[in-house]
Amino acid sequence: MKGILVTNAFWQWRKEAFDSLANALLDAAKKRNIDLIPRTNQDFLCALPDLPAVDGDADFVLFWDKDVRLARMLEQAGLPVFNSSRAIALCDDKTLTHLALSRAELPMPRTVLCPQTFPANGYPDVGFLNQVGEMLGWPLVVKEGFGSFGYQVYLARTAEDAAGIIRKRAGTPLLFQEFIRESAGQDLRLYMVGGECVAAMRRVNPRDFRANIQHGGHGEKYAPTAEETALAAAACRALRLDFAGVDILQSARGPLICEVNSNAHFTALAALTKADIPGSILEHVLQSVVK
Numbered sequence: 001m002k003g004i005l006v007t008n009a010f011w012q013w014r015k016e017a018f019d020s021l022a023n024a025l026l027d028a029a030k031k032r033n034i035d036l037i038p039r040t041n042q043d044f045l046c047a048l049p050d051l052p053a054v055d056g057d058a059d060f061v062l063f064w065d066k067d068v069r070l071a072r073m074l075e076q077a078g079l080p081v082f083n084s085s086r087a088i089a090l091c092d093d094k095t096l097t098h099l100a101l102s103r104a105e106l107p108m109p110r111t112v113l114c115p116q117t118f119p120a121n122g123y124p125d126v127g128f129l130n131q132v133g134e135m136l137g138w139p140l141v142v143k144e145g146f147g148s149f150g151y152q153v154y155l156a157r158t159a160e161d162a163a164g165i166i167r168k169r170a171g172t173p174l175l176f177q178e179f180i181r182e183s184a185g186q187d188l189r190l191y192m193v194g195g196e197c198v199a200a201m202r203r204v205n206p207r208d209f210r211a212n213i214q215h216g217g218h219g220e221k222y223a224p225t226a227e228e229t230a231l232a233a234a235a236c237r238a239l240r241l242d243f244a245g246v247d248i249l250q251s252a253r254g255p256l257i258c259e260v261n262s263n264a265h266f267t268a269l270a271a272l273t274k275a276d277i278p279g280s281i282l283e284h285v286l287q288s289v290v291k
Ligand SMILES: Nc1ncnc2c1ncn2[C@@H]1O[C@H](COP(=O)(O)OP(=O)(O)O)[C@@H](O)[C@H]1O
Pocket: 109, 141, 143, 147, 148, 149, 150, 151, 152, 153, 177, 178, 179, 180, 181, 183, 184, 185, 186, 187, 209, 210, 211, 212, 247, 249, 258, 259
């Protein structure tokens, strides 16, 4: 069995952590006698309509990147890509994730998608924020469609706060979300592979409403309930994800999907739970390719 591992050539921030994820996937492949070749997204330049030259007899691509155009090209070249370009694109933009999960009628915090403007126009009139406030209450959460590690997630206490946030991000997808007060600074991370939960933790952050480790959160061992696992599995089905990190908020009205990550980092979770997450990912890919 031969596969290609695609990572991003330009990633700089905490590069060691990023490299260690790739190395863990390469090690897991080696243990299973899979020849997994590391490549980056700059190794496949091609002049369309030619398709990228890929290592001849590769059976699959493990796509550890968000370059959805390259993922699509590799699919067009006839390779099975994990996760698929469609699944990665849906997860990468939280506004699209939300639409797909709403369609599947999965419970999530109440959400309003922000009307999109053009970068050159900005938001000269933000009167609609009063309406958003009436729908969701204050404070509310503002999220950029594209964001990770909690860095593009904000708490707006007033319409003025929200205006300041969105004006700086004109032209990008944005959403407003009901603030789930009772779960402030806490969430669950379920690592799902092939519809099964292979590892889970509760993240707790006493210093910030965002539970992300990057904002001071820490992981605690946690055994998810059947309802939480079923919800995470349903989210993966709706987004057609082979593997994912699913964030769940424990609200007074039950578990709610917060967001879904198609390329979730697993180092901290694997260390906490001793679960072999890269091994599970490779096993799942193997089974899917052999089918
Ligand atoms: N609607 C919400 N109510 C309360 N807390 C939230 C809400 N949305 C996000 N959070 C907190 O912010 C963190 C980051 O948000 P998330 O949507 O997971 O973005 P990211 O992709 O940056 O991790 C979550 O882990 C959670 O702790």
